[in-house]
Amino acid sequence: MENNIEIRQMTKTYPAFRLDRVDLSVPKGSIVGLIGENGAGKTTLIKGMLGLVHPEEGEVLIFGKDAKTSMKEIKTNIGVVLDGSFFMELLKVQAIDTVMKGIYDKWDTALFYDYLQRFGIDPSKKIKELSKGMQKKLEILTALSHHPKLLILDEPTSGLDPVVRNEILDIFQDFILDEECSILLSTHITSDLEHIADYLAFIDNGQMIFFETRDKVLDSYGILKCDQKKFERLEPSDVIRYRRNRYNYEVLVNDRHSIRRTYRDAVIEKITIEDLMLLYIKGEKLC
Numbered sequence: 001m002e003n004n005i006e007i008r009q010m011t012k013t014y015p016a017f018r019l020d021r022v023d024l025s026v027p028k029g030s031i032v033g034l035i036g037e038n039g040a041g042k043t044t045l046i047k048g049m050l051g052l053v054h055p056e057e058g059e060v061l062i063f064g065k066d067a068k069t070s071m072k073e074i075k076t077n078i079g080v081v082l083d084g085s086f087f088m089e090l091l092k093v094q095a096i097d098t099v100m101k102g103i104y105d106k107w108d109t110a111l112f113y114d115y116l117q118r119f120g121i122d123p124s125k126k127i128k129e130l131s132k133g134m135q136k137k138l139e140i141l142t143a144l145s146h147h148p149k150l151l152i153l154d155e156p157t158s159g160l161d162p163v164v165r166n167e168i169l170d171i172f173q174d175f176i177l178d179e180e181c182s183i184l185l186s187t188h189i190t191s192d193l194e195h196i197a198d199y200l201a202f203i204d205n206g207q208m209i210f211f212e213t214r215d216k217v218l219d220s221y222g223i224l225k226c227d228q229k230k231f232e233r234l235e236p237s238d239v240i241r242y243r244r245n246r247y248n249y250e251v252l253v254n255d256r257h258s259i260r261r262t263y264r265d266a267v268i269e270k271i272t273i274e275d276l277m278l279l280y281i282k283g284e285k286l287c
C-alpha cells in the first residue's frame with residue numbers, strides 16, 4: 001500500500017504543549033479522520049506537515065517527497081482548507097477564478113463554475129455576502145478546482161448544517177474514488193467520520209493514541225457496563241479507561257469479542273467514536 005502522506009516522529013514544542021513523536025500515514029484512496037479534543041495537537045500536526053510551523057524533529061513525506069525541500073512542487077497537487085482561513089472577503093466569487101488561474105497551472109475554470117452551479121453559489125456575489133456555510137463550501141470547492149491529489153482539511157464541516165455537511169461528505173467520497181487521491185481531515189463531528197473515514201487517528205495531549213481502520217475501531221472497542229462487584233473482578237489489563245456513574249461502571253475495552261467470552265454475563269455494548277473519545281479522555285486509568 002502506498003501512502004500520499006507519511007509523517008514520522010514529528011515533534012513540536014510550545015511553552016505549554018508538546019506534540020510528541022507523532023507518526024501518521026495517509027494511504028492512497030483513503031480518508032483519514034484526525035480526532036482529539038480541543039488543544040490535542042491536530043492543527044499543530046497539520047501545520048507542521050505543511051511547513052506553516054516548524055517542528056524540531058521528524059520527517060514528512062508527501063507523495064514520497066520530502067516536504068521540507070519539495071513543498072513548492074508538492075503544493076501544486078494539494079488542496080488545503082484550514083480552520084479560520086477565509087478568502088479575500090471583499091472580492092466577488094468570480095474573482096477567485098482570476099486569482100487562482102495565476103497560482104495553479106492545473107486550475108480548471110470550467111470545473112470551478114461547474115461546482116458553483118452544483119452548490120448554488122452565485123459567481124457575481126461578493127464573498128462576504130455569502131452565508132457561513134456557503135463560504136465554507138466555496139473554500140472546499142476552490143481547493144478542489146485545480147485537480148489536487150490530496151486534500152488537507154482542518155475542521156471543514158464545523159458550523160455547517162446537516163444538509164450542507166452531507167453534500168460536502170459526498171464530494172469527499174467522490175474525490176477518493178480513483179484510488180490515487182486521499183483526504184486528511186480533522187473534525188469534532190465524529191459522526192461524519194463514522195460515515196466516510198477509512199482510518200481514524202486519535203491524538204490526545206500531543207500523543208498519537210491510535211491509528212486504526214474505522215472498521216477495526218468500531219468493531220473491536222466496546223463499553224462494558226457492570227456493578228462494583230463485577231468491576232473488581234476484571235483483569236486490570238482489560239480496563240483501558242473506566243468511569244464510575246451513580247449506579248454502575250462504564251469500562252472502555254479494546255477487544256469486546258474476546259472480553260465477552262471471558263466475562264460471559266457482562267453487558268458489553270458497541271461504541272461510537274464520540275463515546276470512545278469521551279471515555280478515553282475523561283475516564284480514569286486503573287494503574
Ligand SMILES: Nc1ncnc2c1ncn2[C@@H]1O[C@H](COP(=O)(O)OP(=O)(O)OP(=O)(O)O)[C@@H](O)[C@H]1O
Nearest residue numbers: 014015016017036037038039040041042043044045
Ligand atoms: N503559536 C503557538 N504558541 C504557543 N502555543 C501554541 C501555539 N499554537 C498552538 N499552541 C498550543 O498547542 C496546543 C495544541 O493546539 P492545536 O491548535 O494544535 O490543537 P487542536 O487539536 O487543533 O485544537 P482544536 O480542536 O481546538 O482546534 C494548544 O495547547 C495550543 O494552545
